[in-house]
Amino acid sequence: MSTASLKIDLDALVANWRALDAASEGGVETAAVVKANGYGLGAARVARALARAGARKFFVALAEEGAAIRDALGPDVAIYVFSGHMAGDTDTIADLGLIPMINSLEQLLRHFESLPDHPFGIQLDTGMNRLGMEPAEWAAVRDIALAQGPVLIMSHLACADEPNHAMNARQLRAFRQMTDDCGPVPRSLSATGGILLGRAFHFDITRPGIGLYGGAPFEAAKPVVELEVPVIQTRLVAKGESVGYGNSWTAPADTHVATVAAGYADGLIRAMGPKGMLFSGRSACKILGRVSMDLICADITALEEAPKSLSLLGPNQGVDQLADAAGTIGYEILTSLGLRYARRYTGG
Numbered sequence: 001m002s003t004a005s006l007k008i009d010l011d012a013l014v015a016n017w018r019a020l021d022a023a024s025e026g027g028v029e030t031a032a033v034v035k036a037n038g039y040g041l042g043a044a045r046v047a048r049a050l051a052r053a054g055a056r057k058f059f060v061a062l063a064e065e066g067a068a069i070r071d072a073l074g075p076d077v078a079i080y081v082f083s084g085h086m087a088g089d090t091d092t093i094a095d096l097g098l099i100p101m102i103n104s105l106e107q108l109l110r111h112f113e114s115l116p117d118h119p120f121g122i123q124l125d126t127g128m129n130r131l132g133m134e135p136a137e138w139a140a141v142r143d144i145a146l147a148q149g150p151v152l153i154m155s156h157l158a159c160a161d162e163p164n165h166a167m168n169a170r171q172l173r174a175f176r177q178m179t180d181d182c183g184p185v186p187r188s189l190s191a192t193g194g195i196l197l198g199r200a201f202h203f204d205i206t207r208p209g210i211g212l213y214g215g216a217p218f219e220a221a222k223p224v225v226e227l228e229v230p231v232i233q234t235r236l237v238a239k240g241e242s243v244g245y246g247n248s249w250t251a252p253a254d255t256h257v258a259t260v261a262a263g264y265a266d267g268l269i270r271a272m273g274p275k276g277m278l279f280s281g282r283s284a285c286k287i288l289g290r291v292s293m294d295l296i297c298a299d300i301t302a303l304e305e306a307p308k309s310l311s312l313l314g315p316n317q318g319v320d321q322l323a324d325a326a327g328t329i330g331y332e333i334l335t336s337l338g339l340r341y342a343r344r345y346t347g348g
């Protein structure tokens, strides 16, 4: 075995979906966000496991991602596209029955002209200023849009991972103002963070992503991913010698060093170097020097024997701890995990 293997626990994924589903009232439907190849874990396998568990609505960022989900799940699920109806997406949207979340007047016109009878949703901007129609734009097109029967109206929270942030209440108020009088059209405001903010944020459909995959802010999430990296070589580095590019680490004492087969080309970002750890059982092995393209060196002096592999993600270090060490967020760690890995699935 010369490449690392990414172990993905589909039972844990399903348990996380069920737990987030249980966090809202019975009348609220819990969808699943499977954009970016299911947060790097393989969209088809992830979506199939969630569909078997009962998920019926799936959200993706791009029409191409929607095509992969349709291919995996067949005709019986609804697939919503956050980027809406982009030029060039019309055939994909039509042929695969995707539901574009319309973000602007321009997209609305494109949709009505090219696919007048095809289902669509509306995305509103309630303050994040990223996607969606702003209040004035919505006020101008609202009646026309509602007359065509959107199947969903949604917005997205900017600060939902900070429960006490004033932005949450501000966006909730804006969303209600823009949608309270829109009749029976189902509404959706919350991703993982918003689900945890409580009932007022749930509306009809929730859209968890990161929590399904074991990441913060869903603290109770079961870990879904393990990453074990094979050791290629070990050596004794004498006091005063250095390790890796730029001689950025010099041994303060004789040090036993393991070189493992993973690097930034596998998505193990260089920022992990200075504070990062690999684990052998419960023993932490500090990363030494810079992360290279295909290799990382770690201090195994404290281990009784040279390990065959070291763990980067596992029981002793989850996605968020690793993200903290690298100064980033769990989302970036997960979606960076390289295509070079063999993915091995359990459960589901």
Ligand SMILES: *Cc1c(COP(=O)(O)O)cnc(C)c1O
Binding pocket: 033, 035, 082, 155, 156, 190, 191, 192, 193, 207, 208, 209, 210, 211
């Ligand atoms: C990514 C995304 C989600 C899922 O967010 P998580 O924080 O991963 O739960 C939901 N809605 C929109 C619009 C998104 O872009």
